[in-house]
Amino acid sequence: MAKTESGIWFIRMMLRTGREAMGKTQGQVARQCHLATDTYRAYEAGRASPPAKNIEALARACGHSEEKAQYMVKAALGRAEGEALEAEMRYNALFIALAERYYGIFFKFDALLVPGLLQLQQYHYTVARLAEPGTDEWVDRGWEFKEERQHAVEDRSDRPAMQFMIGETALLQLRMISEPLYQDQLRHLRRWAKKPGVFVRVLRGPVPAHQSGFSIYLPGESAVAGPPIAYTEIADSSWLIDDPTRIERYDDLRKKLWKKAIRIEVYNDDDWRYRLA
Structure with missing residues (x-):
């Protein structure tokens, strides 16, 4: 398989964003790492x-934690072989967060939960917590990460094209848990759909398990985006896929499901009790 550039893109963007957050110049980082x-x-x-052996020092100089540095090394080594990057979801989420900040087009589908970028805080602490239980500290960190991603997307000066598709099951489950939260979250989704370039749809009907959640990120008109990426996950792992043939298959599935979905602006669920019976 041919080499891809996604690993290089991820490393350079992690270096750049970390360095800028610390207020360092390129020269300062270079001197700290004994580089020209x-x-x-x-x-x-x-x-x-950068050689894999130098990435940890570069990451630390740019303010990244040891965990992030190790993931950057893993990304560099995995991408050098042109393979899908397999890692725990919390690590590949670092790549996804960068993609949300810099890619020109992205699509997210979740059949069972509202996508993180569109979640209200109460949804995270009420519903997402039930789906992904953990300690209070773990749940708090999860919300902080989602909130950072939400702000990063909202603060973009360009207008990326964003498609969000939510399985109706996610909304029906939410309504059973809390009617007031359901109404608040629905209003929040409709507010998002009014933003330029944002499209939100609801997919009714059952979805095969292997098609129930994936994302696609495309450069679009962004001058600083990386190569096309597809993302998917299972219980104990996740994958960042940059094989063009596989991405095309995911995109074909996206087009097929998107045509069946209902715009959130006209979505109505008055007969939800009947369809749950």
């Missing part, structure tokens, strides 16, 4: 890829 400034600039520009 031009060498470091080439890493951030994507003209060169």
Whole structure:
């Protein structure tokens, strides 16, 4: 399989965003890592890829934690072989968060939960917590991460094209848990659908398990996006896929399901009790 550029993109964007958050210049990071400034600039520009043995030091100089540094090494090594990057969801979520900040087009589908970018805080603590139980600290960190991603997307100066498709099951379950929260979340989804470039749809009917959740990220008109990526997950792992043939299959599925889905602006669920019976 041919090499891809997604690993290089991820590394350089992690370096750039971390360095800028710390208020450091490229020269300062280079000196801290005993590199020529031009060498470091080439890493951030994507003209060169840092050796895996140097990534941990670069990551630390740019303010990233040891866990993030290890994931950056894993991403660099995995992508060098052109393979899908398999990792725990919380690690591949770092890649997804960057993609949400810089890609020009993305699509997200979840048959059982409202996508994280569209969740209200109460939804996270009431519904998502039931789906993914954990300690209070773990749940709090999960919301902080979602909130950071939400703000990052809302603060973008460009207008990415965003498609969100939610399985009706997610909304029916929410309504059984809390009618007031259901109404609040529905209003929130409709507010999002009014934003430029944002489309939200609800997919009725059962969905095969292997098709029940995936995302696609495309560069679009963004000058700083990476190559096309598809993301999917199972109980104990997740994958970032950059094989063009496989991404095309995911995109074909996206088009097929999207045509069946209902725009959130006209979605009505008055007969929900009947259909649950």
